[in-house]
Amino acid sequence: DVKVTQSSRYLVKRTGEKVFLECVQDMDHENMFWYRQDPGLGLRLIYFSYDVKMKEKGDIPEGYSVSREKKERFSLILESASTNQTSMYLCASSGQPKNYEQYFGPGTRLTVT
Amino acid sequence: QKEVEQNSGPLSVPEGAIASLNCTYSDRGSQSFFWYRQYSGKSPELIMSIYSNGDKEDGRFTAQLNKASQYVSLLIRDSQPSDSATYLCAGASGGSYIPTFGRGTSLIVHP
Numbered sequence: 001d002v003k004v005t006q007s008s009r010y011l012v013k014r015t016g017e018k019v020f021l022e023c024v025q026d027m028d029h030e031n032m033f034w035y036r037q038d039p040g041l042g043l044r045l046i047y048f049s050y051d052v053k054m055k056e057k058g059d060i061p062e063g064y065s066v067s068r069e070k071k072e073r074f075s076l077i078l079e080s081a082s083t084n085q086t087s088m089y090l091c092a093s094s095g096q097p098k099n100y101e102q103y104f105g106p107g108t109r110l111t112v113t
Numbered sequence: 114q115k116e117v118e119q120n121s122g123p124l125s126v127p128e129g130a131i132a133s134l135n136c137t138y139s140d141r142g143s144q145s146f147f148w149y150r151q152y153s154g155k156s157p158e159l160i161m162s163i164y165s166n167g168d169k170e171d172g173r174f175t176a177q178l179n180k181a182s183q184y185v186s187l188l189i190r191d192s193q194p195s196d197s198a199t200y201l202c203a204g205a206s207g208g209s210y211i212p213t214f215g216r217g218t219s220l221i222v223h224p
Contacts (some may be wrong), residue, residue, distance in 0.1 A: 031210050042216035043157075043201070050210070058211075090156055100145045100205040100212055104156040 003027070004105035006091055012111045019078040021089055021108050029095030032074035033102065034058075034066065036087040043090070049074055081112045115140040117204050119215035128224050132189040136202030136215055139183070143204040146178055147212060148187045151199045161187060192222040 007022035023032065033048040035058075045058030047066040055066050063085060067075045074093075078085055088109050092102040116139040126132045134148075145164050149157035163169045163176040163185070175188040185204070189196055199219050203212035 033211070040216075043214045045211065048211065094210060098162070099210040101147065101159055101162055102212065103159060104149075107156040 004091055004093055004103055006089075006105040006108050008108050009106060010109050010111075012113065013078075013081050014113055015082060017078075017081050017112075019081050019110065019112075021076040021078075021091075021110070023074045023076070023091030023093075023105055024072055025074075025091075025093040025103070025105075026072065027093065027095060027103070028071065029093035029103075030071070031094045031099060032068065033092040033094075034064075034074065034076045035090045035092065036060070037090055037107075038087050046076065081110075083112050086110060086112045115143075115204075115206075115213045117202055117213050117215035119200075119202050119218045121216060122219040123221050124218055125221045125223060126192050128192060128194060128222055130192050130222075132192045132196065132220055132222065134187040134189075134200050134202075134218050134220065136185040136187075137183055138185065138202075138204045138213070140204065140206055140213070141180075141183065142206040143183075143213075145205045145212075146176070146185045147203040147205075148174075148176060148185075149201040149203065149214075150196075151201060151217065153198070157201055189220075192220075194222050194224055196220060197222050 034046040091105040148161040151157045161176040199217040202215040205212040
Protein backbone atom coordinates (compact mmCIF):
# COMPACT_ATOMS: atom_id res chain seq x y z
CA ASP A 1 0.00 0.00 0.00
CA VAL A 2 1.10 3.53 -0.75
CA LYS A 3 1.87 5.42 2.37
CA VAL A 4 2.15 9.18 2.51
CA THR A 5 2.85 10.73 5.87
CA GLN A 6 2.82 14.34 6.99
CA SER A 7 4.76 15.76 9.89
CA SER A 8 1.84 17.11 11.90
CA ARG A 9 -1.93 16.61 12.00
CA TYR A 10 -2.58 19.90 13.74
CA LEU A 11 -0.41 22.98 13.94
CA VAL A 12 -0.96 26.40 15.48
CA LYS A 13 1.40 29.21 14.53
CA ARG A 14 1.53 32.96 15.02
CA THR A 15 1.41 35.54 12.26
CA GLY A 16 4.86 36.15 10.83
CA GLU A 17 6.34 32.81 11.87
CA LYS A 18 8.15 30.60 9.39
CA VAL A 19 6.32 27.30 9.05
CA PHE A 20 7.63 24.00 7.71
CA LEU A 21 5.29 21.22 6.61
CA GLU A 22 6.94 17.96 5.69
CA CYS A 23 5.67 15.11 3.57
CA VAL A 24 7.24 11.70 3.09
CA GLN A 25 6.14 8.91 0.75
CA ASP A 26 7.42 5.34 0.71
CA MET A 27 6.45 4.22 -2.80
CA ASP A 28 9.38 5.64 -4.73
CA HIS A 29 6.98 8.02 -6.51
CA GLU A 30 8.48 10.59 -8.82
CA ASN A 31 5.67 13.13 -8.48
CA MET A 32 4.71 15.00 -5.33
CA PHE A 33 2.16 17.73 -4.76
CA TRP A 34 1.02 20.21 -2.15
CA TYR A 35 -2.60 21.32 -2.02
CA ARG A 36 -4.66 23.39 0.35
CA GLN A 37 -8.33 22.71 0.88
CA ASP A 38 -10.81 25.27 2.10
CA PRO A 39 -14.60 24.97 2.49
CA GLY A 40 -16.37 25.90 -0.74
CA LEU A 41 -13.10 26.27 -2.67
CA GLY A 42 -12.10 22.65 -3.11
CA LEU A 43 -8.55 21.50 -3.60
CA ARG A 44 -6.11 24.11 -4.85
CA LEU A 45 -2.65 23.21 -6.06
CA ILE A 46 0.19 25.17 -4.46
CA TYR A 47 3.35 23.53 -5.82
CA PHE A 48 4.38 20.25 -7.38
CA SER A 49 7.55 18.41 -8.21
CA TYR A 50 8.34 15.78 -10.82
CA ASP A 51 11.81 14.94 -9.57
CA VAL A 52 14.40 15.70 -6.94
CA LYS A 53 15.48 19.34 -6.98
CA MET A 54 12.65 20.19 -9.36
CA LYS A 55 9.65 22.31 -8.48
CA GLU A 56 6.83 23.92 -10.39
CA LYS A 57 4.29 26.52 -9.32
CA GLY A 58 0.69 25.50 -9.09
CA ASP A 59 -2.35 27.73 -9.07
CA ILE A 60 -1.71 29.56 -5.79
CA PRO A 61 2.05 29.66 -5.04
CA GLU A 62 2.14 33.15 -3.50
CA GLY A 63 3.39 33.11 0.06
CA TYR A 64 4.76 29.58 -0.21
CA SER A 65 7.95 27.85 -1.26
CA VAL A 66 8.96 24.21 -1.45
CA SER A 67 11.99 22.00 -1.19
CA ARG A 68 12.68 18.56 -2.57
CA GLU A 69 16.17 17.41 -1.63
CA LYS A 70 15.31 13.71 -1.58
CA LYS A 71 12.91 11.75 -3.77
CA GLU A 72 10.73 10.65 -0.89
CA ARG A 73 10.44 14.01 0.84
CA PHE A 74 8.66 17.20 -0.22
CA SER A 75 8.51 20.16 2.14
CA LEU A 76 6.19 23.15 2.04
CA ILE A 77 7.43 26.38 3.60
CA LEU A 78 5.39 29.35 4.64
CA GLU A 79 8.00 32.10 4.81
CA SER A 80 5.90 34.44 6.95
CA ALA A 81 2.62 32.91 8.00
CA SER A 82 -0.52 34.98 7.66
CA THR A 83 -4.05 34.39 8.91
CA ASN A 84 -5.30 33.78 5.36
CA GLN A 85 -3.04 30.73 5.24
CA THR A 86 -5.14 29.01 7.87
CA SER A 87 -6.25 25.89 6.03
CA MET A 88 -6.00 22.13 5.61
CA TYR A 89 -2.77 21.28 3.78
CA LEU A 90 -2.64 18.04 1.85
CA CYS A 91 0.36 16.34 0.36
CA ALA A 92 -0.04 13.81 -2.45
CA SER A 93 2.21 11.60 -4.52
CA SER A 94 1.93 9.65 -7.75
CA GLY A 95 4.24 7.58 -9.90
CA GLN A 96 4.79 5.00 -12.59
CA PRO A 97 2.91 3.33 -14.13
CA LYS A 98 -0.20 5.27 -13.07
CA ASN A 99 1.07 8.79 -12.85
CA TYR A 100 -2.38 10.31 -12.63
CA GLU A 101 -3.46 8.37 -9.54
CA GLN A 102 -2.68 10.55 -6.57
CA TYR A 103 -2.39 9.24 -3.03
CA PHE A 104 -2.88 11.72 -0.23
CA GLY A 105 -1.34 12.04 3.18
CA PRO A 106 -3.53 12.55 6.26
CA GLY A 107 -3.34 16.33 6.03
CA THR A 108 -2.15 19.08 8.34
CA ARG A 109 -4.71 21.47 9.72
CA LEU A 110 -2.81 24.72 10.17
CA THR A 111 -4.19 27.59 12.19
CA VAL A 112 -2.40 30.93 12.04
CA THR A 113 -3.37 33.34 14.82
CA GLN B 114 -9.92 26.41 -18.44
CA LYS B 115 -10.37 22.79 -17.47
CA GLU B 116 -13.35 22.29 -15.22
CA VAL B 117 -14.92 19.38 -13.44
CA GLU B 118 -18.41 20.05 -12.17
CA GLN B 119 -20.26 18.26 -9.41
CA ASN B 120 -23.48 19.00 -7.59
CA SER B 121 -22.44 19.91 -4.05
CA GLY B 122 -25.46 18.13 -2.54
CA PRO B 123 -26.11 16.89 -0.03
CA LEU B 124 -27.45 13.78 -1.68
CA SER B 125 -29.49 11.90 0.88
CA VAL B 126 -30.35 8.21 0.36
CA PRO B 127 -31.74 5.55 2.66
CA GLU B 128 -29.60 2.65 3.80
CA GLY B 129 -29.61 -0.15 1.24
CA ALA B 130 -30.44 2.11 -1.71
CA ILE B 131 -28.29 2.93 -4.73
CA ALA B 132 -26.50 6.26 -4.50
CA SER B 133 -25.73 7.89 -7.84
CA LEU B 134 -23.06 10.58 -7.97
CA ASN B 135 -22.48 12.53 -11.15
CA CYS B 136 -19.73 14.61 -12.66
CA THR B 137 -19.26 16.49 -15.93
CA TYR B 138 -16.01 17.77 -17.37
CA SER B 139 -15.12 20.43 -19.91
CA ASP B 140 -11.80 19.17 -21.30
CA ARG B 141 -12.43 16.83 -24.22
CA GLY B 142 -8.80 15.75 -24.00
CA SER B 143 -9.35 14.18 -20.58
CA GLN B 144 -8.54 10.49 -20.69
CA SER B 145 -8.43 9.36 -17.08
CA PHE B 146 -10.98 9.80 -14.34
CA PHE B 147 -10.98 9.19 -10.64
CA TRP B 148 -13.31 9.08 -7.70
CA TYR B 149 -12.06 9.95 -4.24
CA ARG B 150 -13.93 9.57 -0.96
CA GLN B 151 -13.28 12.10 1.78
CA TYR B 152 -14.64 11.70 5.27
CA SER B 153 -15.13 14.86 7.31
CA GLY B 154 -11.80 16.09 8.65
CA LYS B 155 -9.84 13.45 6.73
CA SER B 156 -7.90 13.42 3.47
CA PRO B 157 -9.19 12.14 0.10
CA GLU B 158 -8.87 8.42 -0.55
CA LEU B 159 -8.77 7.05 -4.09
CA ILE B 160 -11.57 4.52 -4.54
CA MET B 161 -12.01 4.13 -8.30
CA SER B 162 -10.14 4.91 -11.52
CA ILE B 163 -11.64 4.61 -14.99
CA TYR B 164 -9.82 5.05 -18.26
CA SER B 165 -12.18 3.84 -20.99
CA ASN B 166 -15.82 4.24 -21.92
CA GLY B 167 -18.28 1.99 -20.18
CA ASP B 168 -18.62 0.59 -16.70
CA LYS B 169 -16.03 -0.54 -14.20
CA GLU B 170 -17.14 -2.44 -11.15
CA ASP B 171 -15.34 -2.91 -7.84
CA GLY B 172 -17.40 -4.45 -5.08
CA ARG B 173 -20.34 -2.19 -4.33
CA PHE B 174 -18.91 0.58 -6.49
CA THR B 175 -19.44 1.06 -10.22
CA ALA B 176 -17.82 3.87 -12.17
CA GLN B 177 -19.33 4.84 -15.50
CA LEU B 178 -17.64 6.90 -18.20
CA ASN B 179 -19.22 8.42 -21.31
CA LYS B 180 -16.61 10.45 -23.17
CA ALA B 181 -19.02 11.54 -25.89
CA SER B 182 -21.23 13.19 -23.26
CA GLN B 183 -18.27 14.19 -21.07
CA TYR B 184 -19.91 12.53 -18.13
CA VAL B 185 -18.63 10.37 -15.29
CA SER B 186 -20.69 8.78 -12.57
CA LEU B 187 -20.23 6.65 -9.48
CA LEU B 188 -22.89 4.23 -8.32
CA ILE B 189 -22.81 2.86 -4.80
CA ARG B 190 -25.02 -0.16 -4.35
CA ASP B 191 -26.46 -1.22 -0.98
CA SER B 192 -25.45 2.12 0.52
CA GLN B 193 -24.36 2.05 4.15
CA PRO B 194 -24.18 4.85 6.73
CA SER B 195 -20.39 4.39 6.58
CA ASP B 196 -20.53 5.58 2.95
CA SER B 197 -21.57 9.03 4.18
CA ALA B 198 -18.75 11.29 2.97
CA THR B 199 -17.86 13.80 0.29
CA TYR B 200 -17.01 12.26 -3.07
CA LEU B 201 -14.56 14.07 -5.31
CA CYS B 202 -14.44 13.51 -9.05
CA ALA B 203 -11.22 14.23 -10.93
CA GLY B 204 -10.13 14.13 -14.56
CA ALA B 205 -6.69 14.19 -16.14
CA SER B 206 -5.24 14.61 -19.61
CA GLY B 207 -1.91 15.03 -21.33
CA GLY B 208 1.39 14.60 -19.58
CA SER B 209 1.12 17.02 -16.69
CA TYR B 210 0.10 14.35 -14.14
CA ILE B 211 -2.13 16.91 -12.45
CA PRO B 212 -5.79 15.97 -12.22
CA THR B 213 -8.49 18.61 -12.18
CA PHE B 214 -10.70 18.04 -9.14
CA GLY B 215 -14.34 18.86 -8.73
CA ARG B 216 -15.48 20.42 -5.47
CA GLY B 217 -17.22 17.26 -4.36
CA THR B 218 -20.69 15.95 -3.63
CA SER B 219 -21.75 15.33 -0.06
CA LEU B 220 -23.50 11.98 0.41
CA ILE B 221 -25.60 11.18 3.45
CA VAL B 222 -26.85 7.63 3.94
CA HIS B 223 -29.49 7.54 6.64
CA PRO B 224 -30.53 4.40 8.52
